[in-house]
Amino acid sequence: MIYTITLNPALDRTIEVEGLLMDDANRILRESRFAGGKGIDASRVIKELGGESIALGFIGGYDGLELEGRLINEGILCDFTKISGETRINIVLCDRREKTTLMLNAAGPRITPAEVGLFFQKILSIPRDAEFVVVSGSVPPGVNYNVYAQIITTVKGMGIRVALDADGELLRQGYKANPSVIKPNIYEFQRLTGVKSNRVEDLLQEARGMAEGELETVLVSMGARGIMGVKRGEAYWAIPPQVEVVSAVGAGDSAVAGFIYALTKGMDFRESLALATAAGTAAVLTPGTQLCRREDVERIKGQIKVEAL
Ligand code: TA6
Numbered sequence: 001m002i003y004t005i006t007l008n009p010a011l012d013r014t015i016e017v018e019g020l021l022m023d024d025a026n027r028i029l030r031e032s033r034f035a036g037g038k039g040i041d042a043s044r045v046i047k048e049l050g051g052e053s054i055a056l057g058f059i060g061g062y063d064g065l066e067l068e069g070r071l072i073n074e075g076i077l078c079d080f081t082k083i084s085g086e087t088r089i090n091i092v093l094c095d096r097r098e099k100t101t102l103m104l105n106a107a108g109p110r111i112t113p114a115e116v117g118l119f120f121q122k123i124l125s126i127p128r129d130a131e132f133v134v135v136s137g138s139v140p141p142g143v144n145y146n147v148y149a150q151i152i153t154t155v156k157g158m159g160i161r162v163a164l165d166a167d168g169e170l171l172r173q174g175y176k177a178n179p180s181v182i183k184p185n186i187y188e189f190q191r192l193t194g195v196k197s198n199r200v201e202d203l204l205q206e207a208r209g210m211a212e213g214e215l216e217t218v219l220v221s222m223g224a225r226g227i228m229g230v231k232r233g234e235a236y237w238a239i240p241p242q243v244e245v246v247s248a249v250g251a252g253d254s255a256v257a258g259f260i261y262a263l264t265k266g267m268d269f270r271e272s273l274a275l276a277t278a279a280g281t282a283a284v285l286t287p288g289t290q291l292c293r294r295e296d297v298e299r300i301k302g303q304i305k306v307e308a309l
Helices: 038-048 061-073 113-124 147-157 168-176 186-193 200-210 251-264 269-283 294-301
Strands: 002-006 010-017 030-036 053-060 081-083 088-095 100-104 132-136 162-165 217-221 227-231 234-239 305-308
Touching: 002 038, 002 251, 010 061, 030 038, 030 061, 038 053, 038 061, 038 132, 038 251, 053 061, 053 113, 081 113, 113 147, 132 147, 132 251, 147 162, 147 168, 162 168, 162 251, 168 186, 186 200, 186 217, 200 217, 200 227, 200 234, 217 251, 217 269, 227 269, 234 269, 251 269, 269 294, 269 305
Parallel strands: 002 053, 002 132, 010 088, 053 081, 132 162
Antiparallel strands: 010 030, 088 100, 217 227, 227 234, 234 305
């Protein structure tokens, strides 16, 4: 079983307009709400690909219940830690005319120390035969930036592999706890390493130096350019076909889900990287925070070029 951790989940309220006008009234043409947050997106994609996962994290209030209910309706198992605060709502504003998507991500509810303690009790109850734990996204107020390092250390101590998809101080501290896999996007990777170049050969050199010891795999997602994957002794660049981007929201989460799902199905590194890239590419074909469709992933997977580096 795969477990996903979303400490700051969100109800994503997707709003569509036709030509956003500043300082003026804009008519909403359509709106919808999805269970969101990066780990939850991973759970949704794992389900879409035919896998199973259990979603962990903090939820609270009526919006938290709605988020949980939406996941249950999608057939996703949940084991959230209930909090006194209210789960946040993020705004995903899609402009049909400009074909742009703008995201307004709220900070999230303040988490009390007792609620952090309750969450760690849930972490410790994860069965030792779990296949992977995926930790992803921002953290809400009241949660320290070393929390991912603590989760990674705890879960690794239970003999379970961990994948980390985060940014800034969360990634910096989490990476030092040596998860099995990290998946920053190119900007997050550049912030982590200080590398200024966006050339694959420069990113490769830095990633090779990182993929030593317990950090087995470094994935760097690069949008339409695909994903660079580096392990000790092997490295690839998976390049997708060029597609028309409807919304890139959730593409990185879909790539993480595709990679972890593939590993748990016994695929090798090269195949897992190809599935990750196909899932990320398929995610941009859908509007707002709708994620990838299985049929798109399977179609695109056959078009992924994987170059050995
Ligand atoms: O990647 C998409 C998404 O998970 C959306 O669901 C939206 O809620 C946002 O990212 C949350 O990201 P954050 O970094 O704020 O946790």
